[in-house]
Amino acid sequence: MSTWLPASPCTPRACAAHDGPARHPLRAAALLLAGCALTLTGALGAPLVLLLGREARERLTRRWAYGVVRAFGVRVRVVGRPAASCGGPGSLVVANHVSWLDIPLVAAVCPGRMLAKSDIRHWPLLGPLAALGGTLFVERDRLRALPATVRAVASALRGGSRVVVFPEGSTWCGRGPGGRFRPAAFQAAIDAGAGVQPVRIRYLGATAERRAPAGAAAFVGDDPLAASLWRVVRAAGLTAEIHILAPIPAGSLAGRRALARLAQSTVASESANRSAESVHH
Template sequence: MMFFLRFALVAIAALLVTMVLLPAHFVTRWLKHPIRKQIEVCWHRAICKILGVKVEVRGTMVQPSGHGVLIAANHISWLDIIVLGSVAPISFVAKNEIKDWALFGSLAKWQESVFIDRSARLGVKAQADIINQRLLAGDNIVLFPEGTTSDGNFIYPFKSSLFGALGVGNAAISSPIQPVSIVYNKLCGLPMGRFKRPLAAWPGDIEIGPHLLGVISEPHLGVVVSFGEPVAQSEAMNRKEITMIVQTRVAEMTSRALRGR
């Protein structure tokens, strides 16, 4: 009975917040007013509070003069989008097919995500140009280079092909790349431990409905978001070298957060 009551309260609260902020977002997006990104941040922060997710931020996101930053983060759950969206005004790089997903497709469009087709090799330059234009316009773009989600206890190797699809390593993308680590580390204020950490994880073989219900039933999740030292691109570095540097920095920050440091 308590679970169903909490589920109802969460659903009603999320709906009310969305009803208040969505019209304002539509108008400001139509006007191309910068405040639309702050509206998105407010929405994500409200959803975190409603779900009972407490976000701890370490470090700061860089703000290059005149353009945005390309963020490369590890990926654990759909919650990552809510968590990162609550920290800074950002948009995401997403698979093209996500546009057709019922809930997350709408959320991705609202977040002004950049949809890419990984199979369209002939369109790589065009996709890179779109990303670069968004960065030059001041947008901060998030990429999940693992290409999938982990259980939260480790990170998968970053795929240099995903960086390549964005033009990283061939001077098509001028922005620095900032490594970001996401670690779900607490439950009810206590260290989560490796066996409970998968409670927040969303592997691809688990449907969103049951996982969402599981998150709602655990209203005291703690997550650490760590911003690392940006990686500046140069002509002497190819995408594989850049990928390895970014992966190493994300892995180091993840390891520190997992150890409680």
């Protein structure tokens, strides 16, 4: 197996169980319809949003993405640095990867061009929306495509775009340290002279005061998207928590592997668990 094809040991059976309070199926169905409808609205409106200036586009994207997460019945908690300081234009945002919810969650705080596997292009609703939003797609099963991907990311960073990457390359269940950060995207940051903005994602159940990770949000292995969507809307009290960590300035480290290790340890560090800056209900 190629190093460009990272594998996670997490499986739906082991990671995605929900043992907390559950919503009534009718209420869950209403949330599912609301979330899908708002996602579709974003897909249809994306061409018009692209005509706006950068600040207006980011402001609207934040509000829409936050609305999508909330429409699926998930609360959002932002921890750490002010969301307005999330890397700035021309920075590489890196995060651990747990769920499809990570995409709108990060966009609600640090909107930017996503680097995603090419399979997502074919997802219903989310695929067309990702393409319209300027997502950079990578064919993970073609190692020869890696240098072109690095060049594309570096070019986007030089052009002032914020680029969002999940360097683990695969989703993990959200328990434990997660996967190793792959260095390719960090080479793009070095080539472009861009800073790195680490963020950490966690999903908590109704007993959030005990900091217990929630399995309902995990989207791992061969889990069907429809099953994951239903599990999320059925889980009452689910909170998505995003930590905005201290940025890593451009030029801090010369090598992509050292930069990847620093970003990974920053995201995985328990010292990132600071008090919440804001909680949106």
